[in-house]
Amino acid sequence: MMLKIKSLNAYYGDLQAIRDVSLEVGHGEIVALLGVNASGKSTTVRAISGLIDRMEGEIYYNKELINDIPPNQRTEMGLIQVPEGRQLFPFLTVRENLEMGAFTKEARSKLNENLERVFALFPEMKNKEKQLAGTMSGGEQQMCAIGRGLMSNPRLIMLDEPTLGLAPLIVKRIFGIIEEFRAMRITVLLIEQNVKQSLKIADRAYMLSNGKIIKEGSSSELMNSDDVVQGYLGV
Amino acid sequence: MILQLIAGGILIGGVYALMAVGLTLIFGVMRIVNFAHGEFVMVGMYLTFILYASLGIDPYLSVLIVTPFMFLLGWMLNGLLIKRLIGAPHVTQIFVTVGLSMLLMSLALIIFGADYLSVRSPLTTQVLDVGVLLGVPQVIAFIISMMVSVIIYLFLKKTFIGxxxxxxxxxxxxxxxxxxxxxxxxxxxxxxxTGLTGLCAAILLPIYPAYPTIGLGFVLMTFVVVVMGGLGSIPGAMIGGIIIGVIETVSAFYFDPGWKEAFYFVIFILILLIRPQGFFGQIGAEEL
Known part of the structure; x- marks a missing residue:
């Protein structure tokens, strides 16, 4: 297993955001973590990245317990998060944002290679290289954010709601690109509210509700499960 | 006469600019309101004085000692004190940094007394005549300040760490x-x-004497410059510093040196009214 989480509890102050969450992501898999707003999806990825101050449980990355490893060092290990809401550096140019993605030593040595890869996936980023990231449209910002994640030379990329609030055409394109990660040998943990599209590209999925995992299984199992169909697919 | 004053103002303003570059970095990046910034200059000036008085080191040479010393002092103070203030309310930050500034001021008073201490570099009294008369120490201070400000700007723009x-x-x-x-x-x-305050201190000592409260004037002035130029903006700090230098010199001549703060605070308030983000500030940047 590339990523293994055991009985994770995470808190914001006294408020418990997730309860006893356990999940696994295998090498080369696309695993979806699904659920509605405020179900604890973002908290889970933030905890995996080390951004939550108060948490219990165990997080293993490539069989190593990483609970005590500071967040910036997790990035150096190839455990990359593309955060919800893009979180670009608004007053840096697109190019500078992408370069920041390649901040770690290893990523920096592959900067040009990865930059070409990003420009091949998102040609519009090449054209907007010199534009301030904060001045682009939401879809373009999302491309830049995913591009920045790729610049970090990820082994496991966690995408937190990469299609939230975007136009259908761009949503489709982004799901397509996530599928391409498979060929790039990048493992994916996809956090989404868009259950239908996510299940189409994912190997397996977990459903979160009120901070707990209420269902897990292969995508096809979940797609045919009654409560998922009724609760999320709206059929 | 007015040309003479403006030229003098621009030169001294260059040093204010460099002081403000340091403060705008700290303010812009860390969101720390550092009221001890002026006292760091004061500490640097005394250090420059000691190096001159005990070892005979020329102030312009001691730049190479005082700047790294203040850099290390800054690193240490951050570890001991400042890092705990990140994200703290401004009131807390002000209490701590004002406290630090008072401590440094009192220490200076205890160790050196209230006397004005100055140094004489062989260059101190030389004057350049280029239509207006320019003191050589002022010219040197201006050139060094502008060069270092540009270096800092390029460091932030071009390097990975920047x-x-x-x-x-x-x-x-x-x-x-x-x-x-x-x-x-x-x-x-x-x-x-903080290291930049050391550099400012060494190039200022041939112009201004060191005394325990000299930092007070500096810190107010640099805050005005930082807000005027835009939080975190190096070009803003450079231009703001020069403007304040000119206002200070001109108003001191036509009115009274005691009025200079009144003048630049009027300008300060006007700028806040007309362009709250400063000359080069980005709207919204102060909220990030």
Whole structure:
């Protein structure tokens, strides 16, 4: 297993955001973590990245317990998060944002290679290289954010709601690109509210509700499960 | 006469600019309101004086000692004190940094007394005549200040660490996700800002005498410059510093040196009314 989480509890102050969450992501898999707003999806990825101050449980990355490893060092290990809401550096140019993605030593040595890869996936980023990231449209910002994640030379990329609030055409394109990660040998943990599209590209999925995992299984199992169909697919 | 005053104002304003570059970095990147910035200049001036009085080191040479010394002092103070203030309410920051400034001021008073201490470099009394008369120490101070400000600007724009500093300013948690050790960036920023006060101190001592309260005037002035130029903007600090230098020199001549603060606070308020983000500030940047 590339990523293994055991009985994770995470808190914001006294408020418990997730309860006893356990999940696994295998090498080369696309695993979806699904659920509605405020179900604890973002908290889970933030905890995996080390951004939550108060948490219990165990997080293993490539069989190593990483609970005590500071967040910036997790990035150096190839455990990359593309955060919800893009979180670009608004007053840096697109190019500078992408370069920041390649901040770690290893990523920096592959900067040009990865930059070409990003420009091949998102040609519009090449054209907007010199534009301030904060001045682009939401879809373009999302491309830049995913591009920045790729610049970090990820082994496991966690995408937190990469299609939230975007136009259908761009949503489709982004799901397509996530599928391409498979060929790039990048493992994916996809956090989404868009259950239908996510299940189409994912190997397996977990459903979160009120901070707990209420269902897990292969995508096809979940797609045919009654409560998922009724609760999320709206059929 | 007015040309003479303006020229003198521009030259001394260059040093104010460099002082403000340090403060705007600390303010812009760390969101720390550092009221001890002026006292750091004061400490640097005394250190320059000691090096001159006991070892006979020329102030312009002691730049090479005082700047790294203040850099290390900044790094240490950050580790002991300042890092605990990150994200704290401004009131807390002001209490702590004002407290630090009082401590440094009192220490200076105990150790050196209230006398004015000055140094004489062989260059101190020389004057350049280029239509207006320019003191050589002022010209040197101006050139060094502008050069170093430009170097800092390029460092932030072009180097990987510089970009990481700017990125940290704009989105701390994203910078962490990029693999940036944000705490180290803060330590480095504070050390650079403080190191620059050492540089300012060494090039100012041939112009101004050192005394325990000299930092008070500097810190008020640099805050005005920083807000005027736009938080975190190096070009803003450079232009703001020069403007304040000119206002100070001209108003001191036509009115009274005691009025200079009144003048630049009027300008300060006007700028806040007309262009709250400063000359080069980005709207919204202060909220990040």
């Amino acid at each position: 970009k990481a500093i700017r990125a940290t300013t704009q989105n701390r948690s994203s910078a962490t996700l990029m693999g940036v050790d944000v705490k180290k960036i803060y330590a480095l920023t504070f050390a650079i800002g």
